[in-house]
Amino acid sequence: MQGGTPGVVTGQRGQVPTRPGELLAAHTSPCRLAGMDRLHQPADIIAHVDAVLEQELGTFADELAGLSPVASELTDPIRAFCVGGKRIRALATWWGYQLAGGTHPGIAHVAASVELLHAAALIHDDIIDNSDTRRGNPSTHAFFSHMHSDEGFGGDARSFGINAAIIAGDVCLGLSEQLFAASGLDVADSHVRATHDAFRRDVMLGQYLDIRIQAAPVPDAQIVDRAMEVLTYKSAKYSVEQPFELGARLAGAKSEFVRALSAFTLPLGQAFQLRDDELGVFGDPQATGKPAGDDLVEGKKTVLVGLALARMNDDDAQWFRERLGTDSDTGRMIELLDQCGAKREHEDLIDSKLQDAFVALDALGEHGVSSNDLELLRSYANRLTRRDT
Template structure:
């Protein structure tokens, strides 16, 4: 593969990353300091690059679908609309992972998907990175589309869930048969199409970024983990609440369905695309995994105790959905057998009254379960923040003493430090 790292100091040759399937350790030569990352692109500019690539790609694909059949027009329209929403958290993390590993790219320089570019140019690499990030958005969209079918959710991103949209289309069009079934069937297929498009856009990104085996393997791991995590989530919801493995299960779902997939792996994938070595990947993991855990633990808290005005979801929504979160596991470990019985009977019952939901929320709070999870969040957030400090110190050490022994393989300046810390805090302590 081509390496897109810039500003490497020292004379030691880089190992060939394409032959290095994410090594667990890699020696670093003492005189080859990692690239100093002064700043990270702003989330807004990254989101703009990614949206531009995504829209151009989806418009191209929508035209292909329409060429197959006029009846297929709705597929492209639905996907373009669906992927317009979303906070682009994963794209931002992929971008920053690339930059933290010394990748040379700036959001705002690609000139959009139609820019004239030569292979290997900066615009080309930026476009490729935006495509790889867009591919993660498509993977996520596919997961959400199927997730909403599985959870029988009515809304997504402030609009009707896709299966509800196609149910409404069925009614509008005077189709016959059952509209709800049509909505589900169409969404299963459109989710599959979205997953396939995610593959295609990732393949396209590799034309500019080179075919790194490490990145391809990480990409396969991302897919695998989120899907296996989703299976574990489906399973956890039907296993009786008194089961021994409830806490272990909740952590598995949290880690694989969310923490790795939403935070750690986008960072790692970006880093791998920049040709990161094993030591860098390990450090980035040590930042990304706890941050991802804090991110999802906060989600669990908001699902129970969030302000409906801020979250846009009814209070205690996760109770009616029956999610088996770490928060529920911590509560189950703390409450009396008779209260556990009540909680178990109510979890996952969509017809609970608001009063019944409120009682469950009280149990979770009174038991100390909520406080335990807040404490986990603080701990995980602190771990992530510490890693950022280590990276910043590596920079300071290197500045004060050339040939220093600072062992961090990522070095960041104060602007990058501030951005990472702000982002970590926002993910861990957001209110929506």
């Protein structure tokens, strides 16, 4: 490693520790994050967070290995699952902290803790959705099911896989809390605690609302509003708004700034999830890692589906309802979503939410956010909402 201080990001190119323990040691030192005149670049932040995750998950694996010779069966898939991903929530947490003037390197541990919370949510979500793939690889419960079969275990392989994956998700939840508490930041502050608690509470509420809307009868005219409620709690707040707020609160941000930040991050989060839902139907499986029309097969009553049912004639709507939640005629269902104009209306809704976010982003300049930082956030918002994965 050339130059720089272990555990410190420097300007455009991050100096990432190469020896285990450097970053962990740095976060308790009095050093400051470097390059604080502007927001750090995504690649620098991601490298920093990945280093924390690698170290902390490795330490946890070593601890469990000392307790049981089969512990690696649990820790190896967790470590593999936590590799990769967009780190959207880590970036939001880090940037929220910087925007509010934070300089302590411990934010890397907080950002990593947020990613572990997300890992737990994804592992459990794949079980709920009965999804056997994630990022083009076997989902965690599918991995454990395959292991059960390969090892010749007794009993039902799928049940074993689900049970083991639930435990793996719970492990990630526990580790998330540990990293948060060990960050060296004032995590006991009442505003920080309230935001952190709401962060976890709302995603659990959103998850329940999601399974309920799929199971309970919902009139066609109510699907759009109900689906917006689901995506707001399950994703928009948890993926974008609340990580930004958590970072800002950790830096001591006042409520006025937090409200101004939320005016940008909430509609951005909604646009982000609307794009995700569209990709769940129209996305390229090679890019998304999911089969085309996967959300239709799972029977998801999304905003896109609600818009379509409102536009279809009675016969098409009845035909569509009968096949939603099955693998029958998925290709034709996708065609109908486009032909009835729902896809275009859905795109317009994404654009509307994004424009709301940009109006609020411009207003952040009145709160001391620099033009350089506004431009970085604008560029990132475009990447979040105009993507194919």
